[in-house]
Amino acid sequence: VRTDRSTRWDAAYRAEAPRLWRALLLFTSGDRDLASDATAEAFAQGIARGDAVRSPGAWVWKAAFVIARGELARRRAPDPQVAPTRSDPALEDVLDVIAALRRVSPKQRAAVVLHHYAGYSVREIAEILGTSRSAVGVHLFRARARLRREPEEDDDD
Amino acid sequence: MTDLGTKLRKVDRVIAPDLWNDIGTRTRNVARSL
Numbered sequence: 001v002r003t004d005r006s007t008r009w010d011a012a013y014r015a016e017a018p019r020l021w022r023a024l025l026l027f028t029s030g031d032r033d034l035a036s037d038a039t040a041e042a043f044a045q046g047i048a049r050g051d052a053v054r055s056p057g058a059w060v061w062k063a064a065f066v067i068a069r070g071e072l073a074r075r076r077a078p079d080p081q082v083a084p085t086r087s088d089p090a091l092e093d094v095l096d097v098i099a100a101l102r103r104v105s106p107k108q109r110a111a112v113v114l115h116h117y118a119g120y121s122v123r124e125i126a127e128i129l130g131t132s133r134s135a136v137g138v139h140l141f142r143a144r145a146r147l148r149r150e151p152e153e154d155d156d157d
Numbered sequence: 158m159t160d161l162g163t164k165l166r167k168v169d170r171v172i173a174p175d176l177w178n179d180i181g182t183r184t185r186n187v188a189r190s191l
């Protein structure tokens with residue numbers, strides 16, 4: 001017999017995990033292992049908290065980004081694990097955008113991925129990242145400005 | 158930035174989540190252990 005708790009978390013897993021995993025892949029510059037670990041760890045921690053978590057879907061996004069940001073901060077360089085073959089134009093676009101996102105700071109990258117990929121509002125992103133709405137606005141503004149520039153223009157920044 | 162969002166969302170079509178079953182198994186194991 002399934003408990004309400006497991007049913008609730010299974011539903012959250014089915015609804016959120018694929019999109020969360022892909023958002024983490026973009027945020028981590030293509031690190032599949034880190035995306036998988038952060039997704040699994042966020043759900044495991046959430047399930048352990050059980051009914052104390054009111055909204056599992058929202059909770060796992062916040063937890064997963066905390067976990068991934070912490071792990072990225074400990075690393076010297078990202079570890080891209082996206083397939084190097086570029087036979088698919090859509091995959092080429094994804095690889096290009098992952099490469100471009102490496103030029104912005106982790107906070108800016110998180111804001112861009114959460115807004116432009118996951119579709120969260122500035123208010124929701126502030127909640128996920130544990131910051132203010134104005135800070136999220138600044139992150140998005142600076143990231144967009146930098147992404148509009150050519151890579152060789154970044155030297156002065 | 159519409160172009161940025163369009164490019165980002167292409168990840169849905171071209172990259173399947175890794176260790177999908179493993180994550181599910183791990184999550185269910187945690188749930189069972191509670």
